[in-house]
Amino acid sequence: ILNVEQSPQSLHVQEGDSTNFTCSFPSSNFYALHWYRWETAKSPEALFVMTLNGDEKKKGRISATLNTKEGYSYLYIKGSQPEDSATYLCASLSYNTDKLIFGTGTRLQVFP
Amino acid sequence: EPEVTQTPSHQVTQMGQEVILRCVPISNHLYFYWYRQILGQKVEFLVSFYNNEISEKSEIFDDQFSVERPDGSNFTLKIRSTKLEDSAMYFCASSEGTSGGITSTDTQYFGPGTRLTVL
Numbered sequence: 001i002l003n004v005e006q007s008p009q010s011l012h013v014q015e016g017d018s019t020n021f022t023c024s025f026p027s028s029n030f031y032a033l034h035w036y037r038w039e040t041a042k043s044p045e046a047l048f049v050m051t052l053n054g055d056e057k058k059k060g061r062i063s064a065t066l067n068t069k070e071g072y073s074y075l076y077i078k079g080s081q082p083e084d085s086a087t088y089l090c091a092s093l094s095y096n097t098d099k100l101i102f103g104t105g106t107r108l109q110v111f112p
Numbered sequence: 113e114p115e116v117t118q119t120p121s122h123q124v125t126q127m128g129q130e131v132i133l134r135c136v137p138i139s140n141h142l143y144f145y146w147y148r149q150i151l152g153q154k155v156e157f158l159v160s161f162y163n164n165e166i167s168e169k170s171e172i173f174d175d176q177f178s179v180e181r182p183d184g185s186n187f188t189l190k191i192r193s194t195k196l197e198d199s200a201m202y203f204c205a206s207s208e209g210t211s212g213g214i215t216s217t218d219t220q221y222f223g224p225g226t227r228l229t230v231l
Contacts, residue, residue, distance in 0.1 A: 036222070043116065046219045049217050099157040103154065
């Protein structure tokens, strides 16, 4: 059974702090990892799709790394701002399937 | 920027009733999906749809569920006889699907969801 885990479940940081959280996934049959940012009452916003071991992607102050051999990805936010407050979801995709398997998410709150 | 839209935002229904949840995917996308999130649980895959037929479905997607693309723009999820445990947020998503096959690195773009409450 494919299980995707995220930690921590929630995180509270001060404005300006940098932060990171983890997504772990089974490495066998791995194809791609998706990261989403989800604010309440809005659509989950696609951040990254990552496939290659050692891949690193960046979007503004947000970046992510991927280790497919050990089955984890880190999401980093540099200089957190209140507007970064959201739930960050990762989802793993295996070969021969359309099915994204989601983690429980990390809920980030950034205090001014 | 193009986006996936869903209607209604909230649907309340009585147990045993049929509901249809509607989605308008991004216009040039070819692959469509439904996911759901029961309160407090993970987002879970229901079904994918490509080339006017179901591409893949989960064990949750039983005979009570069906999907349809009735015209060139809408994509619907029908639940024939709702149960209490169908109460959840239902998300539609679409992707380009230009590779034409299962498993791609295409981004799946999500709509804002329909909250279904079954009483």
